[in-house]
Amino acid sequence: MPRHVSSKWKKTAALMGSVSLRRLVPETTRFEGAKLRSALERYGMVYIKPESGTHGKGVMRAEILGDGRYRLRYGKRTQTYSSCGAMADEIRRSIRGRRYLIQRGIRLLKHKGRVFDLRVMAQLTPRKMWRTTGMIGRVAAPGKIVTNYHSGGRLAPVNRLLSGHMGENSARSTLRTLERIGVNAGQALRRKYPGVCEVGVDIGMDRSLKPWIIEVNTSPDPYIFRKLPDPSIFKRIRRYARAYGRK
Ligand SMILES: Nc1ncnc2c1ncn2[C@@H]1O[C@H](COP(=O)(O)OP(=O)(O)O)[C@@H](O)[C@H]1O
Numbered sequence: 001m002p003r004h005v006s007s008k009w010k011k012t013a014a015l016m017g018s019v020s021l022r023r024l025v026p027e028t029t030r031f032e033g034a035k036l037r038s039a040l041e042r043y044g045m046v047y048i049k050p051e052s053g054t055h056g057k058g059v060m061r062a063e064i065l066g067d068g069r070y071r072l073r074y075g076k077r078t079q080t081y082s083s084c085g086a087m088a089d090e091i092r093r094s095i096r097g098r099r100y101l102i103q104r105g106i107r108l109l110k111h112k113g114r115v116f117d118l119r120v121m122a123q124l125t126p127r128k129m130w131r132t133t134g135m136i137g138r139v140a141a142p143g144k145i146v147t148n149y150h151s152g153g154r155l156a157p158v159n160r161l162l163s164g165h166m167g168e169n170s171a172r173s174t175l176r177t178l179e180r181i182g183v184n185a186g187q188a189l190r191r192k193y194p195g196v197c198e199v200g201v202d203i204g205m206d207r208s209l210k211p212w213i214i215e216v217n218t219s220p221d222p223y224i225f226r227k228l229p230d231p232s233i234f235k236r237i238r239r240y241a242r243a244y245g246r247k
């Protein structure tokens with residue numbers, strides 16, 4: 001029974017099997033030029049990413065501008081095109097036959113002008129129940145379209161990031177919602193892949209404060225939680241991981 005599932009396409013399908021999570025998953029399709037145009041017409045902005053990528057590598061962001069031109073962002077580069085076809089040609093050149101996905105783009109909340117998202121870690125407890133054991137915010141480097149720590153993102157306490165956008169009571173209820181999403185995502189993945197014992201859910205909040213599940217990782221990095229001021233969180237994550245045999 002594999003513990004790790006690398007395909008974001010398969011993991012998205014697993015999430016869609018959960019009635020409560022389905023509406024939190026941005027529409028996702030396999031990359032094709034024709035689908036790019038229709039997704040952009042529907043959503044205005046989309047992310048294009050490798051089906052089995054990590055660390056934010058290969059992630060692109062495409063959008064339609066107000067004047068009808070198209071913009072592609074990749075790393076720190078920005079290119080503008082007069083047609084969707086020209087942009088699709090450029091995307092095809094850089095993905096060179098590898099499998100990529102198109103996902104509805106979420107206009108993420110910002111902290112001091114930089115986009116951020118949240119990493120929610122859920123694990124199987126030693127008594128075989130799912131529990132959310134850690135949460136941390138990730139703030140993109142200036143001008144970047146990905147928040148990943150390995151792409152220059154910075155870690156920050158979730159409360160600090162949320163407090164810029166909501167009051168204390170809403171922040172408390174948002175934390176409970178995020179905990180529930182972690183547990184539901186763990187259950188949804190394990191239902192399809194019974195070897196899965198831990199998940200790291202990337203959750204983006206849009207400007208109406210709706211949470212969206214950007215992706216689920218099945219071998220999430222536990223060490224980011226060492227950055228939290230409370231050391232007991234990382235200790236518990238490690239203890240649970242040892243119980244299901246992760247070194
Ligand atoms: N649909 C999306 N809307 C907004 N931001 C996104 C979207 N997809 C990816 N991102 C940004 O790119 C980062 C990396 O994408 P992700 O799907 O998590 O792949 P990876 O496996 O490389 O981490 C996310 O953490 C988020 O900051």
Ligand SMILES: [Mg+2]
Pocket residue numbers: 055056202215
């Ligand atoms: Mg990710």
